[in-house]
Amino acid sequence: MRARLLIIVLGLLALTGCSSVGGSGSGEPAANEADATFSLRMIPHHRQTIEIAKVAMQKSKDEFVVNVADKIATAEAGEIEQMATYLRSWNIQVPGDDANATHKMAGMMTAKDVEALKSATGKQYDDLFLATLSRHLRSGVDMAKDAQAKGEHIGSKALAGKIIVSQTEVLDQISAKQKS
Numbered sequence: 001m002r003a004r005l006l007i008i009v010l011g012l013l014a015l016t017g018c019s020s021v022g023g024s025g026s027g028e029p030a031a032n033e034a035d036a037t038f039s040l041r042m043i044p045h046h047r048q049t050i051e052i053a054k055v056a057m058q059k060s061k062d063e064f065v066v067n068v069a070d071k072i073a074t075a076e077a078g079e080i081e082q083m084a085t086y087l088r089s090w091n092i093q094v095p096g097d098d099a100n101a102t103h104k105m106a107g108m109m110t111a112k113d114v115e116a117l118k119s120a121t122g123k124q125y126d127d128l129f130l131a132t133l134s135r136h137l138r139s140g141v142d143m144a145k146d147a148q149a150k151g152e153h154i155g156s157k158a159l160a161g162k163i164i165v166s167q168t169e170v171l172d173q174i175s176a177k178q179k180s
Contacts, residue, residue, distance in 0.1 A: 031156060036092055042163075044105060052069075
């Protein structure tokens with residue numbers, strides 16, 4: 001999946017004859033490959049987070065788990081819309097919602113991980129959800145840090161910064177909960 005994504009981004013860059021894609025017309029720097037790759041990878045990553053968060057809101061009886069799941073799902077739904085808007089403005093197709101394809105992307109939960117989570121119950125479920133969510137959010141923070149370091153698009157870099165802060169905050173809350 002990563003190779004296919006890179007080929008798509010590079011093809012778009014080659015078609016435009018430069019190292020950036022699209023422009024906003026507002027004087028803001030055009031997006032480069034890092035900006036496009038960030039949105040193309042983070043949208044499926046966020047969709048997977050929302051998928052497991054919805055399950056947590058239905059299955060868990062732990063108020064902390066339900067609140068974390070609701071908070072992260074709400075934030076990430078808005079971020080998906082923002083990234084989709086960027087991609088459309090750069091004339092790049094927004095990724096589809098193919099869960100089977102996304103399980104193979106770096107930083108994503110495998111189908112087996114998601115099934116194990118869905119089949120767990122009670123405290124075992126809550127513990128597994130928090131551990132799985134922590135690993136998943138850490139990979140999202142890593143992607144966002146990469147986008148901040150290599151990207152050019154002001155809005156995309158700002159969104160990456162927001163993701164780093166909000167997801168690190170959730171990771172800290174989960175860590176504190178696991179230690180208590």
